[in-house]
Amino acid sequence: MDDEPGADEPGAAGSAEPSAPGAPEGAASHDPDRPAALLEFMSTGWAPRADPLPERHLSAPFRAARREALARRFPGERLVVPSGGYVTRANDTEYRFRPGTEFFHLAGSAEPDAVLVVEANGTSVLYQAPVADRSTPAFFTDRMYGELWVGPRPSLEATSARLGLETRPLAELDELSGKARVVRGYDARVAALFDTEDDADCELRAFLSELRLVKDEHEVGQLQQAVDATIAGFEDVVRQLDAAKATSERWIEGVFGLRARVEGNDVGYGSICAAGAHACTLHWTDNDGPVVDGDLVLLDMGVEGDELYTADVTRTLPVSGTFTPRQRQVYSLVLQAQEAGIAACRPGADFLDPHRAAMRVLAHGLVELGVLEDAEVALAEDAQHYRRYTLHGVSHMLGIDVHDCAHAREEVYRKGPLRPGFVLTVEPGLYFQPDDLTVPEDLRGIGVRIEDDVLITEDGCRNLSAALPRTPEAIESWMAALREEQGA
Numbered sequence: 092m093d094d095e096p097g098a099d100e101p102g103a104a105g106s107a108e109p110s111a112p113g114a115p116e117g118a119a120s121h122d123p124d125r126p127a128a129l130l131e132f133m134s135t136g137w138a139p140r141a142d143p144l145p146e147r148h149l150s151a152p153f154r155a156a157r158r159e160a161l162a163r164r165f166p167g168e169r170l171v172v173p174s175g176g177y178v179t180r181a182n183d184t185e186y187r188f189r190p191g192t193e194f195f196h197l198a199g200s201a202e203p204d205a206v207l208v209v210e211a212n213g214t215s216v217l218y219q220a221p222v223a224d225r226s227t228p229a230f231f232t233d234r235m236y237g238e239l240w241v242g243p244r245p246s247l248e249a250t251s252a253r254l255g256l257e258t259r260p261l262a263e264l265d266e267l268s269g270k271a272r273v274v275r276g277y278d279a280r281v282a283a284l285f286d287t288e289d290d291a292d293c294e295l296r297a298f299l300s301e302l303r304l305v306k307d308e309h310e311v312g313q314l315q316q317a318v319d320a321t322i323a324g325f326e327d328v329v330r331q332l333d334a335a336k337a338t339s340e341r342w343i344e345g346v347f348g349l350r351a352r353v354e355g356n357d358v359g360y361g362s363i364c365a366a367g368a369h370a371c372t373l374h375w376t377d378n379d380g381p382v383v384d385g386d387l388v389l390l391d392m393g394v395e396g397d398e399l400y401t402a403d404v405t406r407t408l409p410v411s412g413t414f415t416p417r418q419r420q421v422y423s424l425v426l427q428a429q430e431a432g433i434a435a436c437r438p439g440a441d442f443l444d445p446h447r448a449a450m451r452v453l454a455h456g457l458v459e460l461g462v463l464e465d466a467e468v469a470l471a472e473d474a475q476h477y478r479r480y481t482l483h484g485v486s487h488m489l490g491i492d493v494h495d496c497a498h499a500r501e502e503v504y505r506k507g508p509l510r511p512g513f514v515l516t517v518e519p520g521l522y523f524q525p526d527d528l529t530v531p532e533d534l535r536g537i538g539v540r541i542e543d544d545v546l547i548t549e550d551g552c553r554n555l556s557a558a559l560p561r562t563p564e565a566i567e568s569w570m571a572a573l574r575e576e577q578g579a
């Protein structure tokens with residue numbers, strides 16, 4: 092993607108334009124000089140554009156309904172929701188842009204620096220940068236925004252047609268001022284335009300988190316697509332386990348990442364590919380360890396779809412294709428706990444009921460495994476010793492963010508009831524650290540987690556990831572079939 096070698100010294104005398112990092116047109120320190128004659132030549136000889144307007148996106152009516160709900164909650168107020176800008180990875184290279192969750196949920200645009208404003212009368216306006224035309228050299232000198240560097244930006248008209256939203260040039264946002272509620276944390280420049288109050292902004296943020304608790308039909312479809320792509324990714328990984336054995340956990344991460352980029356936008360979070368005792372590290376993402384026959388490999392991975400909804404699925408597989416008796420015993424206990432958790436997923440139940448159900452099963456099973464002496468003693472509110480081995484909660488909301496709705500008030504999320512349309516994970520685990528002297532020696536270094544994505548329905552729940560095998564028997568035959576297919 093870069094320039095010809097032998098570029099002039101940065102900032103050399105006689106530069107046609109500034110080339111220091113942060114220069115207005117986005118030139119980098121290693122960019123070659125551009126003589127005026129070149130700039131002039133570059134600005135001529137381009138065919139006119141006549142791109143047809145895109146069709147209205149399927150999600151547009153759903154997003155309109157969300158904006159209406161927002162306007163109803165804060166009538167007569169101006170509400171400002173920025174998409175955020177590029178985040179620097181190093182010097183003049185940026186991470187791939189991902190719009191802010193609240194912004195994308197309401198507007199559906201993936202443009203950086205854009206801002207959705209819901210006005211006091213309830214109408215919505217999307218401010219975004221207009222197409223960078225060729226009247227200035229920026230289109231080929233600006234590596235962050237220039238069309239020849241990053242591709243064309245959608246026009247205001249095209250965006251309006253696709254999203255069903257009024258659009259205005261970003262520069263017009265600067266004409267706004269006065270009192271507003273702003274979603275903070277994405278764009279300090281935008282927040283600074285308005286008179287804001289901390290409490291009012293927190294209330295807005297909480298409402299937007301709570302607005303995402305109940306998934307509409309379009310969102311459930313998006314989540315199912317992300318789950319289906321994730322299942323395909325798990326299959327890819329099983330087919331390639333021999334290559335992982337010859338290299339490292341990284342092979343698994345790479346194979347799943349390929350599926351995520353081809354069928355979706357990306358992975359929804361850093362893939363956890365944890366073989367052997369790495370499974371006991373909850374968020375193992377170094378993924379640089381060996382994959383060895385006889386060990387288990389814990390895979391916690393999710394594809395994020397094109398509309399940014401992500402799956403979050405975990406399976407713990409025997410590398411060889413067959414569980415040892417002791418691995419099977421631990422695995423079966425976690426599965427039993429997960430089944431109890433899923434059975435507790437129904438409207439009206441507490442959010443924490445699946446957690447409580449799973450923990451009861453695990454605590455009693457830990458006695459049978461010879462880890463705990465007395466389950467009831469371990470479960471006592473003022474002891475909770477079982478948590479040394481279970482480590483984490485069993486559920487979180489799932490949506491555009493892997494840990495979705497994180498700013499919802501406690502009384503409607505963690506301490507509230509489950510409602511139809513909620514999508515949450517059920518993911519108990521057991522982790523026996525390799526140096527834990529409180530567990531029998533043959534259990535040390537075993538970590539098992541099983542995670543599925545569950546939609547609360549009118550009368551119970553639907554497991555969106557049920558198509559991925561879960562019982563030890565089903566896993567063994569599924570792995571055998573995939574590897575046979577591979578050998579054939």
Ligand SMILES: [Mn+2]
Pocket residue numbers: 403487516518542
């Ligand atoms: Mn999870």
